[in-house]
Amino acid sequence: MATLFGINLFALSGQLLVGLINGSFYALLSLGLAIIFGLLKIINFAQGAMYMLGAFFAWMALNYMGINYWVALILVPIAVGGIAILIERYLVRPIANEDHLYSLLLTFGIALILQGLFTHIYGSSGLPYSIPAELKGGTKLPFMYLPNYRAWIIVSSLIVCLGTWWVIEKTKLGAYLRAGTENPQLMQGFGINVPLITTLTFGFGVALAGFAGVLAAPVYSVSPEMGSNILIVVFAIVVIGGMGSIGGAILTGLLMGVVEGLTKFFYPEASTTVIFMFMVIVLLLKPAGLFGKEA
Amino acid sequence: MKINKLYVFLLALALVAPTVVYPVFLMKVLCFALFACAFNLLLGFVGLLSFGHAAFLGTGGYVTGYLMLQTGISPELGILAGTACAAVLGGIYGKLAVKREGIYFAMVTLALAQLAFFFYLQAPWTGGEDGLQGVPRGKLLGMIDLSDNMTMYYFVLAIFLFGFWMVHRTVHSPFGQILKAIRENEPRAVSLGYNVNDYKWAAFVISAALAGLAGSTKTLVFQLASLTDVHWHMSGEVVLMTLLGGMGTIFGPLVGAGVVVTIQNYMSGGELGNYIHIIMGVIFIVCVLAFRSGIVGEFQKLVKKNFN
Numbered sequence: 241m242a243t244l245f246g247i248n249l250f251a252l253s254g255q256l257l258v259g260l261i262n263g264s265f266y267a268l269l270s271l272g273l274a275i276i277f278g279l280l281k282i283i284n285f286a287q288g289a290m291y292m293l294g295a296f297f298a299w300m301a302l303n304y305m306g307i308n309y310w311v312a313l314i315l316v317p318i319a320v321g322g323i324a325i326l327i328e329r330y331l332v333r334p335i336a337n338e339d340h341l342y343s344l345l346l347t348f349g350i351a352l353i354l355q356g357l358f359t360h361i362y363g364s365s366g367l368p369y370s371i372p373a374e375l376k377g378g379t380k381l382p383f384m385y386l387p388n389y390r391a392w393i394i395v396s397s398l399i400v401c402l403g404t405w406w407v408i409e410k411t412k413l414g415a416y417l418r419a420g421t422e423n424p425q426l427m428q429g430f431g432i433n434v435p436l437i438t439t440l441t442f443g444f445g446v447a448l449a450g451f452a453g454v455l456a457a458p459v460y461s462v463s464p465e466m467g468s469n470i471l472i473v474v475f476a477i478v479v480i481g482g483m484g485s486i487g488g489a490i491l492t493g494l495l496m497g498v499v500e501g502l503t504k505f506f507y508p509e510a511s512t513t514v515i516f517m518f519m520v521i522v523l524l525l526k527p528a529g530l531f532g533k534e535a
Numbered sequence: 536m537k538i539n540k541l542y543v544f545l546l547a548l549a550l551v552a553p554t555v556v557y558p559v560f561l562m563k564v565l566c567f568a569l570f571a572c573a574f575n576l577l578l579g580f581v582g583l584l585s586f587g588h589a590a591f592l593g594t595g596g597y598v599t600g601y602l603m604l605q606t607g608i609s610p611e612l613g614i615l616a617g618t619a620c621a622a623v624l625g626g627i628y629g630k631l632a633v634k635r636e637g638i639y640f641a642m643v644t645l646a647l648a649q650l651a652f653f654f655y656l657q658a659p660w661t662g663g664e665d666g667l668q669g670v671p672r673g674k675l676l677g678m679i680d681l682s683d684n685m686t687m688y689y690f691v692l693a694i695f696l697f698g699f700w701m702v703h704r705t706v707h708s709p710f711g712q713i714l715k716a717i718r719e720n721e722p723r724a725v726s727l728g729y730n731v732n733d734y735k736w737a738a739f740v741i742s743a744a745l746a747g748l749a750g751s752t753k754t755l756v757f758q759l760a761s762l763t764d765v766h767w768h769m770s771g772e773v774v775l776m777t778l779l780g781g782m783g784t785i786f787g788p789l790v791g792a793g794v795v796v797t798i799q800n801y802m803s804g805g806e807l808g809n810y811i812h813i814i815m816g817v818i819f820i821v822c823v824l825a826f827r828s829g830i831v832g833e834f835q836k837l838v839k840k841n842f843n
Contacts, residue, residue, distance in 0.1 A: 277638075282638070283641070283642065331820065331824065334824060335823060335824065340637065340638055341584045341637070341638070341641070342823045342827065343823075344584070344638060345584075345778065345819055345822075345823050346819065346824070348771060348774075348816075348819060349815075349816040349817070349818075349820040349823065350816065351816070352771070352812045352813070352815055352816030352819065353812070353813050353816030353817060353820075354816075356809070356810065356812030356813035356815075356816060357813055359809065359812070360810065360813070468767070472645055472646060472649045472767060473646075473649075475642040475645055475646055476642070476646035476649075478642060479635070479642050479643055479646065509657065512653045512657075513650050513653045513654070516646050516647065516649060516650040516653075519643070519646055519647075520631060520647075520650075523631045523634050524631070527634040527635060
């Protein structure tokens with residue numbers, strides 16, 4: 241067994257891998273929150289429930305319709321995004337001019353309904369979803385054993401995150417989005433359909449959560465509780481990173497996953513709370529967040 | 536003077552209520568009403584949405600429960616200790632939370648409350664998943680036995696009235712006026728020379744202490760302190776009670792707590808238990824979309840429109 245300074249490298253790299261995987265999910269979810277916050281100035285409390293919905297849709301697609309993982313990976317985010325578009329259009333938009341706390345409470349209500357509904361139908365124990373055949377097995381690296389599916393989670397979520405970042409920072413569509421974040425009235429004055437962009441942004445931000453849900457289905461058991469547990473951690477991550485920057489949201493998500501993984505190795509008792517502790521430290525030292533712009 | 540008659544009538548109603556309605560149910564309503572009043576002090580009168588008030592309810596509950604179980608001190612001291620601990624925690628959490636505003640404030644308080652949740656889950660003295668069971672109610676001032684539900688009810692009513700009076704007093708003091716000024720126009724309050732964050736913090740501590748008082752009392756009533764009290768669902772419930780009853784009104788939280796506890800009691804018995812979260816979610820959405828002033832707020836509007 242490989243050791244360095246008395247540290248078990250096998251176990252350490254194993255926890256680092258778990259940390260990176262969790263970090264990938266944190267990154268996808270906080271990226272979605274940041275995109276939505278940028279344009280709508282609201283926090284989607286249902287982001288966790290939508291992640292859960294993504295995982296359940298993947299499970300239902302496989303078990304009721306025989307749709308395999310790869311097709312689900314494309315279709316489920318579209319379905320989840322579609323639901324989000326309806327939510328934005330008929331529930332969020334009517335209160336867009338009210339205090340933004342109301343939209344937080346509205347999406348909290350949606351999250352309660354979704355979680356309650358799936359608990360009622362499927363119970364709270366969790367359903368298994370097997371790893372697709374193409375990604376079974378693993379690769380033996382010199383210092384650890386790397387299951388293929390886990391590598392796939394990290395790679396695919398990185399691709400999606402970086403792709404999103406690229407679209408927002410480098411393309412014309414992204415320029416509209418950034419302009420809308422700065423000054424929606426002015427942009428509307430230029431003849432750009434801001435309400436449409438807002439709706440699509442909300443849909444896309446939530447679709448990211450749906451995508452994360454499908455990715456998560458084979459590694460975590462598919463359960464109604466899966467969304468709320470991760471969401472509160474993601475909120476802390478959003479506070480740590482600040483929502484001013486898209487790249488910041490991705491980086492903070494990955495970083496916090498790794499911090500959590502390291503804590504699991506060195507001091508497991510604190511692994512559930514380390515991210516919240518980190519948030520406290522950031523609030524004390526740099527209240528606006530690591531990448532935050534506001535004072 | 537109309538108001539005074541209303542207060543007297545409600546007090547009389549509260550005094551005779553346990554002869555008609557099951558006292559434990561009434562005590563539950565009073566505990567949650569106090570919790571909601573404490574929460575409303577922040578949301579309704581300072582405009583701060585805390586999504587982590589369960590941490591204070593739970594802290595009050597666990598500390599009182601532990602002391603009553605382990606040291607056998609009298610219940611009034613147990614409650615005092617629980618309230619004090621909740622106030623201290625509120626002091627710490629408040630200092631951190633007031634550094635951010637609006638939606639961030641809600642997220643920070645939620646995350647801090649989750650920190651408290653994991654603490655109570657893992658701490659060796661809280662009984663983990665089981666919680667603290669069989670907490671004795673003890674003898675008030677060493678003389679009055681509280682194990683009788685009727686006696687306990689009047690003790691809880693006294694505590695509730697004290698908390699309610701505290702909120703009322705705070706809101707109608709010069710301090711309360713500054714809080715309202717902060718809610719209405721924070722930059723202006725700053726420009727008038729008020730240290731806004733200190734005022735927010737003070738309001739947060741009062742609110743946390745009263746939430747702790749509610750939690751301590753609740754532990755004595757049910758002789759149980761459990762993780763339910765510190766779970767984020769509980770933080771959501773108190774938001775719902777306040778929103779449904781009418782935030783920023785004096786009686787709103789009381790009405791909201793009454794309605795929500797009644798729904799919960801009615802549903803938890805039968806097959807409908809599974810629907811409770813769905814129904815709460817629906818109430819949230821309806822309140823936010825169409826009913827933002829809540830029951831008491833809408834009622835006041837109605838009275839204003841028709842009787843003035």
